[in-house]
Structure formats: structure tokens, C-alpha cells
Amino acid sequence: MTAQIDTSSCPSPAWLPGGHLQTVYGALAARYHRIAFVRERVNTPDGDFLDFDWTGPGLFSDRLADGQTAQADAQLQRTAARRWMQDEDWATLPTTPNTPALVLFHGLEGSSRSHYAQAIAQHFRARGWVVVIAHFRSCSGFPNRMARAYYSGDSADIEFILDTVRQRLPHARWHAAGVSLGGNAMLKHIGEQGSQVSWLAACAAVSVPMDLVACGVRLSETRLGRRLYTRYFLKTMKAKISEKAKRFPGNIDMFRLSQTRTLREFDTLYTAPMHGYKNALDYWTRASSKPHLKTIAVPTLVLNARNDPFVPEPSLPGSHDCSSSVLLHQPAEGGHAAFVCGAFPGHIGWLPIRLARFFETNA
Known part of the structure; x- marks a missing residue:
């Protein structure tokens, strides 16, 4: 059995042509509803921490569990979280068995402030879902404690995040979604785990660079890739x-790193050696999720616009690259993590609707 392919269109507007414009406009100007979160900090087994931003029915960022008004925490003012989670807050979330819940993994340098994260969280929260956005190390507005950071193939941190949210709400019917880098790490992990993650009801991956070599070359060697996105x-x-180099002198060659102009150079000097790889090519090859798509056992939507400026169309998986649990949706238009729709000035409401449809119907 092989994957099904859906080529139905994302209704991209005529006034916003091309993948570059769709990507940039979607990130900077398209409309979406904004949402504030309640933040939980969780220590990791290796002495670091991850920040989880929660929202859901009964949990309010501006109100405490006892109904009193909650003051915004000044420490969180540069984040999408308004206050820290308190022990009493957990009792405010739904306790009904099979309460729908979603954990979202953001993209490179993303966070709960990212346009796609905000749009997805608001859509599902408004429909009674519990939503949590898990921040990778150093992406929550606070530097992490270690010299290492995060990377695209970090299956161990994906596993820790999934285990954590499941422990918090064991009665919930959990779903997972990942965008770009976060989607690659998620796909790699669920492919490696196979039926071990069958407790997940469904997963969705959006604008994912599943072939990191092809995508790294695209961003490192094309003019717009270097001068705009990189x-x-x-x-x-x-x-x-x-900031890390000051805290860990001798571990990071900041002079050479400051001279980097491409992702290949940055990943060769920092990401690869700091996370156990020889160089950028070794990292991109071994961390790619594409080889793991054949062993995914959870119903999974993989959504990639064919005009994504980060992801070359020839690198996208075909039906024979995936298990029968995977649905490949590859519309012609949409850009990278954008999928802008509607009359000017446009909105990004199509993406969460598409995810919700898959979670409800597996189609």
C-alpha cells in the first residue's frame, strides 16, 4: 500500500501571485486572530528546559483559576504568553474522556508568536480543543541553559514533548502538527517509532523540508535564498x-560564525558539530524525515505547496515514498507556511481549516 496524493488547490488569490510573495506576505501582512497563552516551563532530563504555551476551554491568560484577574507577567512581555501556569490551572481544563487536544511544533526560529501558530491555535481553541505550542530550546524568548540549541532531527526532544503533554492530559485524544523544521523533526520521530505512537489520533506536517539536502542547497545557493530568507x-x-559564546567560552568559534552568510556555513560551524554531526551535509542527510515516511503508522497529512520557495518541487515525496497512513496534499500554490486566501488584504484561515478536516475525516 502506498500513500494517496491530493492535488486540490489552496484558493490563493490572484492579487498575490507566486511562492515568494505568498510566503513573505503571509508572514508579515496577512490577517489572523491573535491569542495569548499560559506558559509552563518543564525541565528536561539533561538539565535544560522547554517552555510549553497552553490554551483551552476554561484556561484563560487574563484570569486565574479562582476567577480573579491575572496580571500580565513582565518577564513574558516579548512572548505570546501572558502569565505562568499555576497548579490550580490544570483543574480548569476539560476532564472529559477523549477531549480533543493538539500539540504544535513550530518552524526554524518560530514560536507561539508565529503567524501560523497563532492562526492554528485560535482556530482549534475556538472549537473546544486544548492546544499547546511546544518551544524548541532557545525559541521561547529565553536562552536555554546549554551550549547546544535545537535542530531539525531532534527525535529525543520530540519524544520528550509528546510524553510531557500526554502526562499532563492523559484522557485527551491527542493530535500533533509540525510546521517546517518542527514538522521534519515530528515526521522523523513518528516514522522511527511506528506503532509505538499509535496513541496519537492523527498528525499533520505543513511546509516541511523532508529532504534537508535539497532544501539546504536551495536556501544556501539561490540569490533569494541567501539574501532574503537566510x-x-x-x-x-x-x-x-x-549570547551562548559568552556563557560557554571556548566552545563556539564566534568569529568564524559571525562571518557566515549561508545556512550551509552556519550548520557546518555550529549546528552539526554541536549536535553530533560531521558537517552540514552529514546533518542534512541524517536528519531528513523523507526516508522515514514509509514506516509512519499514524494517519498523517503532509501538506506542501509546490511553489514553496524553501522546498524544491522535485524533492517532494511521491506516493511510493510513504506508507498508506500518509496523505500527501500538494497544491500548486500556497508558498511556505502561508496559504493566504481571500480578498485583499487576505487571511491565513485556510490552513487550520485544512488541518481540522484531516483530523476529523483523515481526508
Whole structure:
């Protein structure tokens, strides 16, 4: 049995043509509802921490469990979370068996503030779902405690996140979604685990670079890849690593890292050696999720626009690359993690609707 392929269109507007415009406009200007979260910090087994941003029926960012008004925490002012989770807050979330719940993994340098995370969280929260956005190390607005950070093939952290949310709400009917880098890490993990993650009702991966070699080359060697997208990512990535270099002198060659201009150079100098790989090519090859799609046992939607400027169309998986549990949806238009629709100024409401349809029908 092989995967099914859906080529039905995302109704991209005529006033926003092309993958580059759709990607940039979707991230910077398209409309979406904004949502505030309640944050939980969880210590990891290796001495670090991860921040989880929660929302759901009965849990309010501006109100405590006893009904009193909650003051916004100044420590969280640069994040999408308004206050920290308290022990009493857990009792406010639904306790009904099979309460629908979603854990979302963000993309490179993303967070719960990202446009796609906000749109997805608001859509499902408004329909009675519990939603939690799990931040990768150093992405929650706070530097993590270690010299390492996060990377696209971190199955161990995906497993820890899934175990954590399941422990918090064991009665819930859990779903998982990952966007871009987070989607690759999620797909790799669920492919490696096979039926061991059958407690997940369904998964969805959006705009995922499943062939990291092809996508890394696209971003490192094309003009717009280097000058627009890579420059945007490297600005915050270099700032984070510069802060780490001060805390861990001798571990990071900040002079050479500051000179990097491509993701290949950055990953060769930092990401790869810091996380157990020889160089960027070794990292991209071994961390790619594409080889693991054949062993996915959970119903999984893999959504990629064919005009995604980060993901070359020839690198997208075909039906024979995946198990029968996978549905490949590959519309012609949509850009990267954007899928803008509607009359000007447009909105990004199509994406959460598409995820919800799959979670409800597996189609």
C-alpha cells in the first residue's frame, strides 16, 4: 500500500501571485486572530528546559483559576504568553474522556508568536480543543541553559514533548502538527517509532523540508535564498549563539560564525558539530524525515505547496515514498507556511481549516 496524493488547490488569490510573495506576505501582512497563552516551563532530563504555551476551554491568560484577574507577567512581555501556569490551572481544563487536544511544533526560529501558530491555535481553541505550542530550546524568548540549541532531527526532544503533554492530559485524544523544521523533526520521530505512537489520533506536517539536502542547497545557493530568507534567519540565530559564546567560552568559534552568510556555513560551524554531526551535509542527510515516511503508522497529512520557495518541487515525496497512513496534499500554490486566501488584504484561515478536516475525516 502506498500513500494517496491530493492535488486540490489552496484558493490563493490572484492579487498575490507566486511562492515568494505568498510566503513573505503571509508572514508579515496577512490577517489572523491573535491569542495569548499560559506558559509552563518543564525541565528536561539533561538539565535544560522547554517552555510549553497552553490554551483551552476554561484556561484563560487574563484570569486565574479562582476567577480573579491575572496580571500580565513582565518577564513574558516579548512572548505570546501572558502569565505562568499555576497548579490550580490544570483543574480548569476539560476532564472529559477523549477531549480533543493538539500539540504544535513550530518552524526554524518560530514560536507561539508565529503567524501560523497563532492562526492554528485560535482556530482549534475556538472549537473546544486544548492546544499547546511546544518551544524548541532557545525559541521561547529565553536562552536555554546549554551550549547546544535545537535542530531539525531532534527525535529525543520530540519524544520528550509528546510524553510531557500526554502526562499532563492523559484522557485527551491527542493530535500533533509540525510546521517546517518542527514538522521534519515530528515526521522523523513518528516514522522511527511506528506503532509505538499509535496513541496519537492523527498528525499533520505543513511546509516541511523532508529532504534537508535539497532544501539546504536551495536556501544556501539561490540569490533569494541567501539574501532574503537566510539573512532573516541568521540575524536571530547569530544573536542567540553570540549570547551562548559568552556563557560557554571556548566552545563556539564566534568569529568564524559571525562571518557566515549561508545556512550551509552556519550548520557546518555550529549546528552539526554541536549536535553530533560531521558537517552540514552529514546533518542534512541524517536528519531528513523523507526516508522515514514509509514506516509512519499514524494517519498523517503532509501538506506542501509546490511553489514553496524553501522546498524544491522535485524533492517532494511521491506516493511510493510513504506508507498508506500518509496523505500527501500538494497544491500548486500556497508558498511556505502561508496559504493566504481571500480578498485583499487576505487571511491565513485556510490552513487550520485544512488541518481540522484531516483530523476529523483523515481526508
